[in-house]
Amino acid sequence: MSWRKDERRAERGYHHGNLKEALLQAALDLIGQKGPAGFTFADAARMAGVSPAAPYRHFRDRDELIASIAQRGFEQFESALTQAWDDGRPDTVSAFERVGKAYLKFAREEPAFYSAMFESGLPVDSNPTLMAASERAFAIIRAAAERLAALAPPGQPRPPAMMMALHIWAMSHGVASLFGRGDAARRKLPMSPEDLLEAEVLIYLRGLGFPTDRKPDERKPAEPPPLDEKPSGPFSGPWGKAK
Amino acid sequence: MSWRKDERRAERGYHHGNLKEALLQAALDLIGQKGPAGFTFADAARMAGVSPAAPYRHFRDRDELIASIAQRGFEQFESALTQAWDDGRPDTVSAFERVGKAYLKFAREEPAFYSAMFESGLPVDSNPTLMAASERAFAIIRAAAERLAALAPPGQPRPPAMMMALHIWAMSHGVASLFGRGDAARRKLPMSPEDLLEAEVLIYLRGLGFPTDRKPDERKPAEPPPLDEKPSGPFSGPWGKAK
């Protein structure tokens, strides 16, 4: 197998041409496999077919590579949340729930990004660019909360949108961190993380006075009601899916 | 400074006498300073004044040391939650809120334990002992949720206690992880993590039908109402403390 490196070099010549990108991709793969702690700079270099010193032409040190990945992660995260929110279409509440699901989906499908963003142990506030990217992602949640707060029923003091956003973020992050990834930190659950978070958000919104006791067919008009689910009363509440 | 090691050895002789404990303590200090990733086995040995090979008499490898710390962390965590819960005295709801505060307090005051428990990246389910300790800690939250669920107002389907417990855990963990530690992962907040979590839990409980619009003096009878807090209406809601 030792011909690999030479062959690669023969293929590409002395200069790689796109090393920075290749390193980021390699690091992403490695973090996905072994977590941000298990990832090594030398491995990424090997995977890209260059010498262990080459990466230092593109990243000051190992931490800067991880920070770059976190940065890119926040950008994709923002994009995913934006798409899920879809500016509140077709209605604010269901769009809001889509955002929660998108949060979990991102944590599950991009565990490498997620752990680089939240579990790599690097100080968020040390890197202003990183901090800004993180805040842009949170701004989506905040904007959604803003729209939701505006819909709050009258007759009660209107909840501060910032607080709502922080609450939703904490719920999503808590569920994702504790139960969200398939393999790591697995704990037995009576329901899926998605359903768990959806119930939590619905209960929370009801606590703010939002009417949330919709029937399933009001939420997904095209979907026939499942036959194996017998309702437990006049309405089955947000936790209707619990085991 | 190189006399230190020799002097220590002269003081203690060939055998340390309490190395395992000394290593755990040293590791705890180091993790507290530099996070679970920055901590090195050799450093812990140095700090205990022994050779780099000595720790292997007490821990199979570096991961086992971290797992031991996580284990001990879950035990202290369980103890802290048990004490906060105090079997639901004086009343279930206020005891429940004390548990949430204890969660945050633990995360803030024992960041080394907390990160070893939740952010060290070691698979929870690989170590049955660790898993069991984790579940004993969660059992406190579950027991509290059980008692709370029993108090749920009639006229509605009773919420599953397990689900409530998971929700509360996720909220606490989310707030603690995102905003709970003084230095790491700091983000600007309009209110303290404690108040943020308390409001979140109260809104959630209200969503389950619990009456939570108590006035401050019903909660802490001995405490006079603060003068700088002007109520915003007939009752100021769970987010009365928000900026």
Place this chain on the structure above:
DNA sequence: AGCTCATGTGAACGATCTTTACATGAGCCG
């Protein structure tokens, strides 16, 4: 007193991170 075994030492190996001096060649300028 002597044996035994848990505990600690020293030396060594391979891997990693990082720096330093040197090599290569792509792009530009005349």
Place this chain on the structure above:
DNA sequence: CGGCTCATGTAAAGATCGTTCACATGAGCT
């Protein structure tokens, strides 16, 4: 086309770390 320059990659080396192995020590038991 020829040569210059600088970004990019390499090789070698030092420091540190995780880990293992053979060996040393001495505490506790018989």
